Amino acid sequence: MQNADVLIVGGGLVGCATAWHLARGGAQVVLVEAGDIGMGASGQNAGSLHFQLERRFLENGEALAEQAAQTAALNRLAIDDWRRLETELGADLHVVMDGGLMVAETAEQVAILERKVARENAQGINTRLLDGDEARTLAPCLSPGILAAGFLADEGHADARSVTRAFAQAAAASGASLHSRSPVTSASRIERHFEIGFRESTVRAERLVLACGAWTPILCAKLNLHMPLYPVALQMNATERTGPRIGHLIQHVGRRLSMKQTDAGNILIGGGWPARLASDPRGAFDPAGKPVLIPASLAGNLRAAIDTAPFVETLNLIRTWTGVTAISADQLPIVGEVPSMPGCWVAGGGSAFTLGPTFARLMAQAMVGTPTPELDIVSPARFEHLNSFMG
Ligand SMILES: Cc1cc2nc3c(=O)[nH]c(=O)nc-3n(C[C@H](O)[C@H](O)[C@H](O)COP(=O)(O)OP(=O)(O)OC[C@H]3O[C@@H](n4cnc5c(N)ncnc54)[C@H](O)[C@@H]3O)c2cc1C
Known part of the structure; x- marks a missing residue:
């Protein structure tokens, strides 16, 4: 059995960016991707960097529009993150x-x-x-x-096909171990650790990040958690x-x-x-x-x-x-630590091409204890009632 500080499931933009931030901070990171890096939504999207309120938040009443407006702090951070990204990653991402x-x-x-x-x-x-x-x-x-x-x-916009690849390369260069074509087949929590099985391997990690897009509820189910994505x-x-x-x-x-x-x-x-x-x-x-x-x-x-x-x-x-x-379920992203399962972090939903680099940076900061109040509005804590009957 291999040990890691953090195991990340999902080699999309969010998983690869989180791996990069954690690895360059000195954590021992293993990332496991079922297919090829960046072949999920992160490689199929429109590449829009949109910080105006999305139309989908404007057509379902004032309450939803007002709730979505509360994510403006995340948008402001994301604007700065995108403006720095090509320099930080040393890559041409066609950011305009x-x-x-x-x-x-x-x-x-x-x-x-x-x-x-x-x-x-x-x-x-x-x-x-x-x-x-x-x-x-x-x-x-x-x-x-x-x-x-x-x-x-x-x-503006950026090239969706380049961004995740650049994060993955930077993560690997910082020491993260990336495994593609390795679907996670088992996940369990044993005392204060997680044991994650893929191919013939098992990795034991103190922290688990589920950044597997539309598949996140399937991975959550392996841990007996509901996640309304x-x-x-x-x-x-x-x-x-x-x-x-x-x-x-x-x-x-x-x-x-x-x-x-x-x-x-x-x-x-x-x-x-x-x-x-x-x-x-x-x-x-x-x-x-x-x-x-x-x-x-x-x-x-x-x-x-x-x-x-x-x-x-x-x-x-x-x-x-x-x-x-x-x-x-409420159209906002779900990003943060699951209160009923400390050590288990989830990042799914929302327009995570635009916001993904910021989600990744904030999650990595939160894991080392830096306050990240901007994540409060998207925390999975708002759905904890769904897990109050889960053992
Ligand atoms: C057509 C389209 C257009 C979009 N346009 C925009 C846009 O313009 N702007 C914007 O901000 N957002 C846009 N989005 C949304 C955006 O693409 C996603 O929010 C973002 O890419 C999510 O990234 P992710 O890393 O969370 O998930 P993904 O990129 O989906 O990555 C999840 C990864 O998890 C892997 N996985 C699943 N199960 C397992 C398992 N058991 N074991 C290991 N790995 C597993 C998958 O193979 C996948 O690679 C669009 C989405 C689509 C589909």
Whole structure:
């Protein structure tokens, strides 16, 4: 049996970034990944760095919008983390933080945008409300139908396929031991330690980090814990390359849309359009199965893109893909130590491309006793009632 200070399950962005922070702090870290590093949601996502309140928090009433606004402190930290990341990792991650526009097309959407901007400003996120002409001056690609936009100078995007790989390389260079193609098959708590089995090995660790995205509840179940995270299948699209047309991250306050132009010139179009989750032979959702594209999602996503930036209609679509991410019962991420199982840390849910580097840094700090009040709002403690009957 091998010993470690910390065993991390999941080689996505969150697991690899946590491994890097802990290993460079001197901890003995083992990371175990079922497939290849970065092949889960971390390698399939849209690469948006969005710090304005997401549309999904604005369409389900004021209470949810207000709750989500309380995560602004995390967003402020994430902005700084992303601005440092390429230098810290010594890697080109195609980080572009030239600002983001969240657009509105109807009077009702403008009213939502106004409330959103006020809420963000109250939390120290300096979004500015622009009218349609101001927005088009900044981003000439926008349609004449855009009536207003929230502009946040810190938003942007990065290359999802590079980021996790760079964290993994930095973690390994700092001494972490990374095992890919090694699904964890057993997990148990024995007195004050965890014993984790994969391939023919067992690792005994004082701390366990479950950073396995949509699979986190499955790993939690091995420890007799409930964690209210659910798999969600989403789809993404990429157009052929074109000359520079979109300099910002573009989102929509009333429709599912995120759009950006990559370094190579492709337009990436997404925004939370659903795909269909695979199911296992018993009919349960299978997060490991490949989600199936929903044609209506594809059409709806492209319609929203063209209505927002009409030039998109002239481009050929070259690729559509699906991916699986996790959503929690209250839509906020779940990040922190599980109160009923000291030593067991969970990080799942939320937009963890944007926030993942920050979750990882804060968890690593919290493990060595540094206060991390920003994590309070996302702590798994809010779901402890689900574990009050678990032995
Ligand atoms: C299509 C799409 C678009 C998105 N767009 C954005 C965006 O623009 N901006 C944003 O902020 N977020 C976005 N997200 C969400 C974001 O990608 C995720 O929140 C983030 O990548 C989660 O990272 P993670 O490391 O927690 O999980 P993952 O990247 O899913 O990694 C979890 C890993 O755990 C491994 N694992 C599972 N079970 C086991 C086991 N038994 N043993 C060992 N390993 C195991 C998996 O193989 C996987 O590699 C998007 C998601 C999708 C799917």
